[in-house]
Amino acid sequence: MLPYKTVQDAEAFLGRNLTYSETVWLNYSANKSDYFLYCHNILFLFLLFSVVPLPLVLMELSRSSSFNKFKIQPKARLSFAEMLRCYKDVMSMFFFVVGPLQLVSFPSIKMIGIRTSLPLPSGWEIFLQLAVYFMIEDYTNYWIHRFLHGKWGYEKIHRVHHEYTAPIAFAAPYAHWAEILILGIPSFLGPAMVPGHMITFWLWIALRQIEAIDTHSGYDFPWNPTKYIPFYGGSDHHDYHHYVGRQSHSNFASVFTYCDYIYGTDKGYRYQKKLLGKLKEDLQRNGQENGVSYQNLTQDLKSD
Numbered sequence: 001m002l003p004y005k006t007v008q009d010a011e012a013f014l015g016r017n018l019t020y021s022e023t024v025w026l027n028y029s030a031n032k033s034d035y036f037l038y039c040h041n042i043l044f045l046f047l048l049f050s051v052v053p054l055p056l057v058l059m060e061l062s063r064s065s066s067f068n069k070f071k072i073q074p075k076a077r078l079s080f081a082e083m084l085r086c087y088k089d090v091m092s093m094f095f096f097v098v099g100p101l102q103l104v105s106f107p108s109i110k111m112i113g114i115r116t117s118l119p120l121p122s123g124w125e126i127f128l129q130l131a132v133y134f135m136i137e138d139y140t141n142y143w144i145h146r147f148l149h150g151k152w153g154y155e156k157i158h159r160v161h162h163e164y165t166a167p168i169a170f171a172a173p174y175a176h177w178a179e180i181l182i183l184g185i186p187s188f189l190g191p192a193m194v195p196g197h198m199i200t201f202w203l204w205i206a207l208r209q210i211e212a213i214d215t216h217s218g219y220d221f222p223w224n225p226t227k228y229i230p231f232y233g234g235s236d237h238h239d240y241h242h243y244v245g246r247q248s249h250s251n252f253a254s255v256f257t258y259c260d261y262i263y264g265t266d267k268g269y270r271y272q273k274k275l276l277g278k279l280k281e282d283l284q285r286n287g288q289e290n291g292v293s294y295q296n297l298t299q300d301l302k303s304d
Helices: 007-014 022-028 034-038 042-051 054-062 080-104 106-112 123-148 151-156 156-163 177-182 184-193 198-215 234-247 258-262 267-290 294-303
Strands: none
Touching: 007 156, 007 184, 034 198, 042 198, 054 184, 106 184, 123 151, 123 198, 123 234, 123 258, 151 156, 151 267, 156 177, 156 234, 177 184, 177 198, 177 258, 177 294, 184 198, 234 258, 234 267
């Protein structure tokens, strides 16, 4: 809870006028406890898990050729009932694991120094902290993910997440309860090492989940703005990991591609991309010679 209740008190404390965003934050948070503000994450996660995947689910159900050409595994289709079951399973895990975990983890947030006070962080401060959080999470998640693909980790825990060999957006948080707890550690490490404001923490949790939904979408859109993020893996990178399944020793990283490249765990993926590229060139050449649509040929190649 903020130590000042009015704009005048806050300006006297800071020795300057409040910005517009600081005034909005003060008016909203002045009479709310830090615990209540932290628990906003529960609402954010519920909305993210429920709303963000919807456009992708509607694309999947539409069976439209306009969208199907961007689907990574176009022959892998789920019915509405199967998608609804996935969502129900995710919500069950949310209410019985994720939500309670959020409720009881507040002392750790206070311990590491996540603050709610003024001044608010600048845009650059938020950007740099989020970049650090993504880097730390990606590196630690990579090694935990590799462990979960060992015999014991996969059979006892991680196989649940791999039930979807062609991932869908709703399946991003679909996992064994133990995996949810284990993979919460990488997400917490960044804020623990570089603590920031509660708003930065909210943004981190939201963006990480949106990223997970994106990489599990099953679609590779050329206009996706993440294409401009250096070393970003995206849906095509992670879809290969699910497609190979238990035998996968490729593409363990959650966000970026550098760990897989450095440690040599993307060789199968890179070989497949190289092979597909060569086959597409051959198909395009043969299609032009025979008057066959290149789009139809490449769609058949993706399906196979």
